[in-house]
Amino acid sequence: MPELPEVETIVQQLNKHIVGKRIQSAQVLEQKRVDKSIEKAVPSTVVRAWRRAKAIIIELEKKKYLLVRLGMTGHFHYAPKPESLGKDEKFAGVKFYLQDGSVLSYTDIRKFGSVRVLNEARLQKELAQFGPEPLGKEFTATKFKEMLAKKPKANIKVTLMDQNFIAGIGNIYAQEALYHAGIDPKRKIGTLKVPEIQKLHQAIQQVLRQSIAHNGTTVKNYVHIEGSGGFQKYLTVYEKTHCPQKHLITKVRMGGRGTYYCSRCQK
Ligand SMILES: [Zn+2]
Known part of the structure; x- marks a missing residue:
């Protein structure tokens, strides 16, 4: 299961590949673990992405947030063109199509992870349960x-x-x-x-x-x-x-x- 360093790595890469870009459309293919309403949260520009505990938060415009939990096998693929996504993409739970023609997909074979769309109050509630960040300043x-x-x-x-x-x-x-x-x-x-x-x-x-x-x-x-x-x-x-x-x-x-x-x- 991905822990802090693995999730942090993915967040750094999301910042590199999608932050500041516009998501033109989203396609939800697995509705049990991925909110169908993500499709209605876009088009939107990705404001930033960060990590809290083992969760990934992707901030969209108008204070909408995607809360991603990777579970056991959740992972992202990013490709400059949809056809260059790997072969396990037929199992993707959600695909995000960006304005520059690139695509970000989330796949979770064992389905312990989830992707939710939340407003700020619900996001804060979700994140309030976690203890201090071990690499944070307050953790002396x-x-x-x-x-x-x-x-x-x-x-x-x-x-x-x-x-x-x-x-x-x-x-x-x-x-x-x-x-x-x-x-x-x-x-x-x-x-x-x-x-x-x-x-x-x-x-x-x-x-x-x-x-x-x-x-x-x-x-x-x-x-x-x-x-x-x-x-x-x-x-x-x-x-x-x-x-x-x-x-x-x-x-x-x-x-x-x-x-x-x-x-x-x-x-
Ligand atoms: Zn020893």
Whole structure:
């Protein structure tokens, strides 16, 4: 499932390809997960695109917003001409035809994602549920310590993946950050010492930034608009048999998710 770095990569590319351009028409092909009313929200010029948590927001004129959740397999294709869209485009959920002749399509084979059209009040309501952005200015080590202090009995790895607690981190980056911080994912928050929290804070920001620099992680089906991610080469524990120190990795299930860690590097 795309997490913060993957969604951020796609948003940067949407800014490059469609922001400032005029959408002439839209064709909704999958009405269960895509609002049919998108067709009536255009023609409109794309004002901007940004990310909040794992969601993409595409702002149209007159404060109309497309809220895109990629789910497991949602992705965009952009092509200068409709006929140069790839072959999986027959599964597209929605296609946007731009005034310059180019086309943006959204495809979601497993249909866990969605594309909704919202007004500002509904958008704000949707976005209010998320915790702080881990790469935002407000997310300092002190703030992180205060947030964690409220949940002493909770498990650290499960909490990092809780979108109400902190936004954008999923199964891959929670595990990678815990490895870099040297923290066993089975730990309860109340047992973490201040230097460990500081180290974890730094590790979270570092893995997210590095992954964005490599256009995200492709392990199964994540693709961004221009291809696949590159951060999988830098993973330390996720779906690995050995850590970078050549120790054997342990795999456990936590909250229903496969969790990888090194019992020698992580205490
Ligand atoms: Zn190790």
